Amino acid sequence: MEWLTCAKPVVLLHAFPFSPEMWSLQVTELEGRYSVFAPAMPGFGGREPGAASLEAWAEELAETLDNLGFDEAVFVGLSMGGYLAFRIWDLFPERVAGLVLADTRAQPDDGAGKARRAELAARVRAEGSRVLVEDFVPAVLGQTTLNSGDEERKAVRAWVERWVSEADPEGVARALEALAARPDSRPLLGEIEVPTLVLVGEEDTLTPPADARAIAAAVPDAEFLIVPEAGHMANLENPEAFNTALLGFLEKVYGV
Template sequence: MEWLIAAKPVVLLHAFPFSPEMWAPQVAELEGRYTVYAPALPGFGGREPGAASLEAWAEELGEALDDLGFEEAVFVGLSMGGYLAFRVWDLFPERVAGLVLADTRAQPDDAAGKAKRAELAARVRSEGTGVLVESFVPSVLGPGTLAAETEEKRAVVEWVERWVREADPEGVARALEALAARPDSRPLLGEIEVPTLVLVGEDDTLTPPADARAMAAAIPDAELLILPGAGHMANLESPEAFNTALLGFLEKVYGG
């Protein structure tokens, strides 16, 4: 256990339909201070698609933590990564030292949302991931980022568009099916007994600040931070604010 505390593990769970590459601004800040594990989820980052089940992904993640020797860790999940973090808490809460829930929500898809994901999965399988670029990219980035008035903002738009186009169609389709099938995590919120930070971009329209406020209010002693000038991909759109909040939280969990 002394080694574990010294290692200070942090697990970064990426968003749909990206890969661990999206965490580059955070990894650059965390490395040297914490032991960072940013896995590629099934079907992303060159991995073969797996089961269309977040619970199966969580079980696989638990096995990876065993291999790494991590008895527990702080889990940082953004969007789909947050949905997976809830499954981790549900399956093995004893392994969770803390939670950062970024631009995510606890409620499941409604019937219309499930139908939309099923339709999109079918289109991606037949037409490729290019079909996501026109509609999906504007939905995950805030207006300030989409305006691309600075070199940094232009780079974020380019990264997101490239990552979407490069994603594996079958991996994307199975992830869409897994997201549609995810259970309601709201019953878990009141049971979360570890330090929790809820982060959300002020311009996030997919998992808006209202959802983040409700989620934070339901988790005992959770902290809530709304990041100005950021949309759904807050870690990329407002990396300095995101990193400051994340580092401050990790210091509270693990000590300075």
């Protein structure tokens, strides 16, 4: 996805182990009003795997923004994208006009979480990304999406399974290592001085509403909204509610 030709930049940071394609329903809503950039992280969306470091990804993204001629942007991060948004704020706060933190958490992995990621990275390298499908797909989708016979919800299930199974194994493994190594972002929360919206799916069990409430409570003047009938992939499971919240926030930040 490319920058669209207008001002007011918005950067969409995708979740693990997806690609910028997950943002297609948001790009459709935003295009023409904002300059939308949905970059692929190293190892995803056809990119070669890079360093297993969110800090390295943030530095690369800042360089890309320089090349595109944008000094600052609103960063919208979902799950892994939220972890990356925290690193961007930590390293380049002057680049951040606003933050949307969706279905993410500020605390780092504990020892057991790090061990699970290491084990999964080894399995993916040995067996391929298809091993993620059985456990990961039910975990990232809410019960409404998993159990609905609605054609749109069925399409979401199919999209998610395809994206997960087709992800580059080495890219997935390095991302797991980067996520395991991420620092504690909770000390940053009280220092966030830009408009912030915290979104979470009502049925998210990976980064549940309690985690999102904790972020919103710690960030000065943050807005907090629950996306109904959605799990961890709230932007896909209830795009109408997600887009309404996102557009309302961007109008407040940019004045249009």
